[in-house]
Amino acid sequence: MNKLTMKMLAKELRLSVATVSKAITDSHEISNKTKLRVNELVQKLNYVPNHYASSLGRRNSKTIGVIIPEVVDSFFAQAINGIESIAQEKGYSVLIYLTHESFEKERTILKDFESGRVDGVLMSVSRETTKGDHINGLMDKGIPLIFFDRVFDGIETTKIITNDFESAYMATKHLAKHGCKKILFLSFSNILSISCNRLNGYKKALLECNMEVTDKNILNFNNDPKSDYLLLKKKLKSAKRVDGILASVEKLSFPIYQACEELKLTIPGDVQVISFSNLDTASFLNPPLTTIAQPAFEIGRTAASILMKALGRKAFELQKEDIVIPSTLVLRRSTYI
Amino acid sequence: MNKLTMKMLAKELRLSVATVSKAITDSHEISNKTKLRVNELVQKLNYVPNHYASSLGRRNSKTIGVIIPEVVDSFFAQAINGIESIAQEKGYSVLIYLTHESFEKERTILKDFESGRVDGVLMSVSRETTKGDHINGLMDKGIPLIFFDRVFDGIETTKIITNDFESAYMATKHLAKHGCKKILFLSFSNILSISCNRLNGYKKALLECNMEVTDKNILNFNNDPKSDYLLLKKKLKSAKRVDGILASVEKLSFPIYQACEELKLTIPGDVQVISFSNLDTASFLNPPLTTIAQPAFEIGRTAASILMKALGRKAFELQKEDIVIPSTLVLRRSTYI
DNA sequence: TTTATTTACGAAACCGGTTTCGAATTGAAG
DNA sequence: CTTCAATTCGAAACCGGTTTCGTAAATAAA
Numbered sequence: 001m002n003k004l005t006m007k008m009l010a011k012e013l014r015l016s017v018a019t020v021s022k023a024i025t026d027s028h029e030i031s032n033k034t035k036l037r038v039n040e041l042v043q044k045l046n047y048v049p050n051h052y053a054s055s056l057g058r059r060n061s062k063t064i065g066v067i068i069p070e071v072v073d074s075f076f077a078q079a080i081n082g083i084e085s086i087a088q089e090k091g092y093s094v095l096i097y098l099t100h101e102s103f104e105k106e107r108t109i110l111k112d113f114e115s116g117r118v119d120g121v122l123m124s125v126s127r128e129t130t131k132g133d134h135i136n137g138l139m140d141k142g143i144p145l146i147f148f149d150r151v152f153d154g155i156e157t158t159k160i161i162t163n164d165f166e167s168a169y170m171a172t173k174h175l176a177k178h179g180c181k182k183i184l185f186l187s188f189s190n191i192l193s194i195s196c197n198r199l200n201g202y203k204k205a206l207l208e209c210n211m212e213v214t215d216k217n218i219l220n221f222n223n224d225p226k227s228d229y230l231l232l233k234k235k236l237k238s239a240k241r242v243d244g245i246l247a248s249v250e251k252l253s254f255p256i257y258q259a260c261e262e263l264k265l266t267i268p269g270d271v272q273v274i275s276f277s278n279l280d281t282a283s284f285l286n287p288p289l290t291t292i293a294q295p296a297f298e299i300g301r302t303a304a305s306i307l308m309k310a311l312g313r314k315a316f317e318l319q320k321e322d323i324v325i326p327s328t329l330v331l332r333r334s335t336y337i
Numbered sequence: 338m339n340k341l342t343m344k345m346l347a348k349e350l351r352l353s354v355a356t357v358s359k360a361i362t363d364s365h366e367i368s369n370k371t372k373l374r375v376n377e378l379v380q381k382l383n384y385v386p387n388h389y390a391s392s393l394g395r396r397n398s399k400t401i402g403v404i405i406p407e408v409v410d411s412f413f414a415q416a417i418n419g420i421e422s423i424a425q426e427k428g429y430s431v432l433i434y435l436t437h438e439s440f441e442k443e444r445t446i447l448k449d450f451e452s453g454r455v456d457g458v459l460m461s462v463s464r465e466t467t468k469g470d471h472i473n474g475l476m477d478k479g480i481p482l483i484f485f486d487r488v489f490d491g492i493e494t495t496k497i498i499t500n501d502f503e504s505a506y507m508a509t510k511h512l513a514k515h516g517c518k519k520i521l522f523l524s525f526s527n528i529l530s531i532s533c534n535r536l537n538g539y540k541k542a543l544l545e546c547n548m549e550v551t552d553k554n555i556l557n558f559n560n561d562p563k564s565d566y567l568l569l570k571k572k573l574k575s576a577k578r579v580d581g582i583l584a585s586v587e588k589l590s591f592p593i594y595q596a597c598e599e600l601k602l603t604i605p606g607d608v609q610v611i612s613f614s615n616l617d618t619a620s621f622l623n624p625p626l627t628t629i630a631q632p633a634f635e636i637g638r639t640a641a642s643i644l645m646k647a648l649g650r651k652a653f654e655l656q657k658e659d660i661v662i663p664s665t666l667v668l669r670r671s672t673y674i
Numbered sequence: 675t676t677t678a679t680t681t682a683c684g685a686a687a688c689c690g691g692t693t694t695c696g697a698a699t700t701g702a703a704g
Numbered sequence: 705c706t707t708c709a710a711t712t713c714g715a716a717a718c719c720g721g722t723t724t725c726g727t728a729a730a731t732a733a734a
Binding site for chain 2: 003046048049050051052053054055056061071072073074077078080081084088093094095096097098105111112114115116117137141251254257258261279280281284285286287288
């Protein structure tokens with residue numbers, strides 16, 4: 001219980017601490033014979049070098065930080081898996097932080113990262129983030145940061161994204177082609193670039209189909225969930241109600257189903273629905289939900305891979321580069337086919 | 338970009354490093370005047386002390402480790418939120434590791450924690466874990482560890498669990514009461530204590546209802562998903578097919594819905610279904626799924642709270658104590674009411 | 675005014691490793 | 705048998721803070 005240190009090992013082995021350290025890290029300076037001796041004792045005594053001392057000495061920690069808004073969300077949960085799969089492969093640990101969509105928390109976290117506790121950062125910004133000072137602050141300290149999915153436009157670095165614009169465009173087109181005359185766009189932020197892109201894809205499709213683009217058909221779910229829900233219900237109750245909905249975020253699909261049930265509206269009969277979503281249960285919903293499925297796992301993997309690559313080099317230089325991994329429109333029975 | 342150290346601050350301020358350190362940590366030994374001077378420069382230069390140096394010096398890291406099998410699972414995702422909420426409140430960081438149900442990974446992770454990089458650990462064991470040496474190894478080094486949900490029986494420490502036995506018992510009783518004559522229990526491990534408890538609850542209910550307890554009605558999903566699925570389908574196709582299913586884990590409900598759809602079996606007409614599950618979408622499934630909802634968030638919070646409390650004391654001593662937070666049976670239309 | 679406490683700060687040891695660099699030993703080349 | 709290079713190891717500085725302890729100055733008590 002009284003900690004075992006390298007010094008104690010050294011004494012026991014009649015070696016210097018330096019030699020033990022090098023033996024453990026498998027340095028070429030040490031003979032196989034001594035490496036064997038050292039490792040034997042390490043095994044026997046179950047010695048594990050102090051992580052903080054190592055990190056301090058090496059000036060890196062083999063740890064990356066991941067900042068996401070939520071974890072109860074299929075996209076982020078799957079992305080974490082992707083990130084983890086690469087990190088584990090490369091011997092990195094993953095420090096996960098949740099902002100819960102709060103800019104303040106986001107800033108606090110980034111600040112904490114300035115302490116050098118992570119070698120690099122993967123980040124999806126909160127929906128409140130309009131300024132990038134905190135991000136620049138971190139990058140100025142030489143810590144590489146890569147955005148995935150929710151990027152912040154003002155900052156030049158690698159960004160792993162999906163084709164939000166095209167996806168929303170395709171989805172909207174699909175709705176229009178199958179009879180929708182009045183399509184509602186459900187958003188949860190008018191700040192986030194992904195939201196804007198999705199919105200613009202939606203708008204472009206409407207224009208091409210000669211449908212009216214109006215703010216009345218764009219609902220922003222970023223207030224109180226209850227009042228947001230009532231707003232949606234109102235929209236669905238009105239005489240000139242919408243007959244199609246595109247939800248720009250997974251969790252927005254729940255209130256839609258809820259409201260339709262309460263109002264006895266049938267999907268897709270009365271309203272056709274498409275949602276950006278990675279829900280495993282999409283095909284078992286009533287009715288099965290047509291989704292735009294994002295390559296979450298792949299996005300995570302890619303982001304992590306590129307970060308690892310950067311960390312591997314002495315002088316990393318993250319390209320200002322957008323890597324786009326396309327999403328897939330999965331047709332199910334919440335829309336006509 | 339060339340790092341700012343406390344030494345540089347000290348020189349600039351014509352103070353010693355010791356004084357600066359104490360000023361920053363708001364020690365009583367330092368006058369307000371100098372604290373002000375120091376903090377002013379800290380702000381101006383945007384100085385953040387090196388995390389590893391601090392942790393090394395203080396011999397603690399204000400970080401806790403969380404080990405879970407998966408993150409793409411509503412229970413664990415929600416539990417993380419619970420843990421995070423407490424950790425953030427107490428100024429702790431959360432290091433999350435996934436075992437993907439692999440015992441080897443679990444051991445590797447625990448080993449890593451022996452490096453002292455976390456002050457304490459919250460853990461849900463993998464479904465392969467039958468030995469506790471790795472856990473004892475960690476605890477022997479004086480690092481407190483608390484189990485939540487999936488506990489390992491052989492180890493004496495605090496365990497935050499839910500009433501698995503009673504929940505399964507109630508659920509099975511409910512099925513029996515509403516006409517089920519032959520109830521299938523879907524498991525994913527015969528090792529995990531939670532699985533055993535749930536199974537035993539199921540068995541007790543059967544006995545009380547004078548129904549046969551037979552291995553033929555207990556399906557263990559821990560091989561290849563495809564073959565498992567085929568097994569389930571066979572069970573549902575046979576002449577004397579089951580008319581009720583209790584799934585002991587959230588993700589096991591997917592293949593049930595899938596199989597019933599393929600076999601044109603109606604739920605609950607042909608088969609009634611209950612699943613342990615925290616799915617947000619449970620009520621929108623076709624049909625809405627009757628679930629045993631676990632207090633995931635609360636379990637996470639409680640586990641984290643107790644750990645924090647232990648860490649706060651100089652000589653923590655985790656009671657061998659089981660804290661039980663009950664689950665709720667939420668009746669929906671996958672069963673008769 | 676003298677003595678006893680506080681208060682405020684710095685020197686130096688320390689946390690537990692890593693890394694640099696020099697020296698001793700060994701092996702190869704001439 | 706030298707000479708030179710490669711191998712192997714240790715002393716000591718270092719990573720960047722924290723903490724102990726001693727001391728000088730300031731304040732309070734006697």
